[in-house]
Amino acid sequence: MYYLYLITSLRGRAGFGITSDYKERNQQYASHSGDIVKFSYIYGGLSTHAKTVESTIKRQYIDNIWMVDDWKTEWLKDGISMSDLKSYVDDLVNNRHYRIQVVAEDYDFTQGMLDNNQ
Amino acid sequence: MAFDLKYEAVRRIPNPMVKINPMKNGTGKIVNLQDRVDKLNKNAAWKKTIKTWVEAGKTVEVDRIPKWILEELGLLNIAEDVQRELDEKHCANRIAPVGVFDPALMQPALCIKTSKGKYISINSQHTVSTIAGLIDAGLVPGVTDWRKFKFPFYYVETDSLAFARRAFGIFNGKGSKKQSQYMQLRNAVYIVRIDKETSDPDEVAKERKVSIAEKHECFPVELNSDFIKYPGTFTNISTFEGLTDDEIDMSCAWHNKYFHYEGVHVSLFFIYRDFVRKFKPAKCKVTPQLEEELAALIQNLFGSLSQFAESCKKVWRLYTDAKFGYEDDWNDDIYAEALLQLYKKFGGAEKIPKAILDTHDDLVEFFDDDILNLADNNVLSVSNN
Numbered sequence: 001m002y003y004l005y006l007i008t009s010l011r012g013r014a015g016f017g018i019t020s021d022y023k024e025r026n027q028q029y030a031s032h033s034g035d036i037v038k039f040s041y042i043y044g045g046l047s048t049h050a051k052t053v054e055s056t057i058k059r060q061y062i063d064n065i066w067m068v069d070d071w072k073t074e075w076l077k078d079g080i081s082m083s084d085l086k087s088y089v090d091d092l093v094n095n096r097h098y099r100i101q102v103v104a105e106d107y108d109f110t111q112g113m114l115d116n117n118q
Numbered sequence: 119m120a121f122d123l124k125y126e127a128v129r130r131i132p133n134p135m136v137k138i139n140p141m142k143n144g145t146g147k148i149v150n151l152q153d154r155v156d157k158l159n160k161n162a163a164w165k166k167t168i169k170t171w172v173e174a175g176k177t178v179e180v181d182r183i184p185k186w187i188l189e190e191l192g193l194l195n196i197a198e199d200v201q202r203e204l205d206e207k208h209c210a211n212r213i214a215p216v217g218v219f220d221p222a223l224m225q226p227a228l229c230i231k232t233s234k235g236k237y238i239s240i241n242s243q244h245t246v247s248t249i250a251g252l253i254d255a256g257l258v259p260g261v262t263d264w265r266k267f268k269f270p271f272y273y274v275e276t277d278s279l280a281f282a283r284r285a286f287g288i289f290n291g292k293g294s295k296k297q298s299q300y301m302q303l304r305n306a307v308y309i310v311r312i313d314k315e316t317s318d319p320d321e322v323a324k325e326r327k328v329s330i331a332e333k334h335e336c337f338p339v340e341l342n343s344d345f346i347k348y349p350g351t352f353t354n355i356s357t358f359e360g361l362t363d364d365e366i367d368m369s370c371a372w373h374n375k376y377f378h379y380e381g382v383h384v385s386l387f388f389i390y391r392d393f394v395r396k397f398k399p400a401k402c403k404v405t406p407q408l409e410e411e412l413a414a415l416i417q418n419l420f421g422s423l424s425q426f427a428e429s430c431k432k433v434w435r436l437y438t439d440a441k442f443g444y445e446d447d448w449n450d451d452i453y454a455e456a457l458l459q460l461y462k463k464f465g466g467a468e469k470i471p472k473a474i475l476d477t478h479d480d481l482v483e484f485f486d487d488d489i490l491n492l493a494d495n496n497v498l499s500v501s502n503n
Binding site: 001048051052055056059069070095097099 | 126128129162163346347348349379380381417418419420421422424425426428429486488489
């Protein structure tokens with residue numbers, strides 16, 4: 001199982017990423033930001049499909065990516081909400097038949113590993 | 119075991135590239151230099167550079183800008199330890215051929231002028247040697263002595279050969295922005311499409327290849343351009359140009375039929391190159407059924423051809439490490455070999471050339487377990503809905 005997560009920063013910016021270990025990744029965000037950070041949604045499924053969705057966001061959703069000079073971040077620019085991102089990802093998954101699905105919502109590492117997707 | 123992966127159709131939406139394809143027509147737009155200055159002034163990297171100038175208290179030394187003059191070719195000297203040896207074949211076969219040579223394309227002689235008034239070439243010796251040779255051969259009407267022929271010199275006043283050496287390096291690559299593969303292709307296409315000039319068979323062939331790709335809504339675009347977000351775009355121009363018309367037609371048709379919503383990954387071109395070149399000698403055919411089943415395999419196991427390609431790179435590293443004890447360099451043949459071995463592992467029944475299947479005969483076993491388990495379990499573990 002591999003994961004695509006949608007993250008909300010402490011000031012409300014939406015972002016995304018992929019990982020094989022969502023608990024450790026979430027803990028890293030907490031370590032860097034000095035606070036608990038929520039993965040608003042975690043999608044689980046085939047690693048190849050999770051990676052395909054992530055690379056599609058980076059390539060085809062590029063107009064909504066937060067750019068710092070020429071650096072393309074894995075965060076969305078101001079005005080693009082978590083709801084927008086979730087809707088975009090759901091459309092991708094449903095329309096293109098990617099084999100990942102939401103396995104957790106509002107997750108942070110204090111919840112540990114979730115039973116239903118280990 | 120029967121092959122039972124199914125390709126699921128993806129709703130097609132109109133591709134904006136059909137209308138905005140920069141290869142289709144030139145914009146006809148001509149801007150003045152102010153447009154470029156405005157762009158620079160908005161650019162973050164440019165702003166940083168200007169800031170370093172200001173902080174260093176530096177300004178441009180106008181006197182150092184090169185000067186130009188029409189001067190007799192006989193005054194030009196060539197320092198052999200600054201420039202390369204003359205490549206006579208380059209003059210004969212690249213610059214001077216009767217159907218190629220155009221005086222309007224000659225560059226000025228780039229040189230230094232020493233304090234003793236001596237001109238020493240720092241670039242373009244092949245150009246000046248060629249024109250001098252053509253005069254010497256009596257091919258320039260009204261000019262009998264190349265030594266007296268006045269030619270544009272573009273020079274910097276200095277006695278420093280170190281400057282000349284450095285300048286030669288800069289003019290020949292280091293420091294100059296080379297024309298990209300895409301720009302060269304676009305120029306060829308524009309010459310045929312916009313200028314209606316079809317005398318160069320190479321340009322005509324390039325335009326034809328681009329037309330074949332466009333027929334299937336596949337579009338060459340510049341690396342890192344804004345166009346790469348659109349489906350059907352690709353940036354690996356040299357691989358594209360190396361394909362035959364048939365290979366482009368088949369690969370782009372497959373992409374447009376099954377993965378019209380994605381960018382074109384370069385592995386597609388290598389895969390179809392090998393299909394076309396290796397199926398025929400083995401008396402095998404790339405059948406519609408094979409193409410559909412391969413699309414089903416890519417869609418179900420990898421989601422996209424780019425992810426398949428990434429998996430192949432990992433497979434090759436693991437395979438060569440296990441077989442040879444080290445990670446061998448990447449080999450583009452692996453895309454087709456790995457794809458067709460996977461096809462067989464999942465029960466594909468179409469006839470496949472042994473030359474593809476057997477070259478690295480157990481590559482397939484090095485794919486990730488979550489992929490291989492799907493073949494063993496014959497089931498996809500995560501439902502889409």
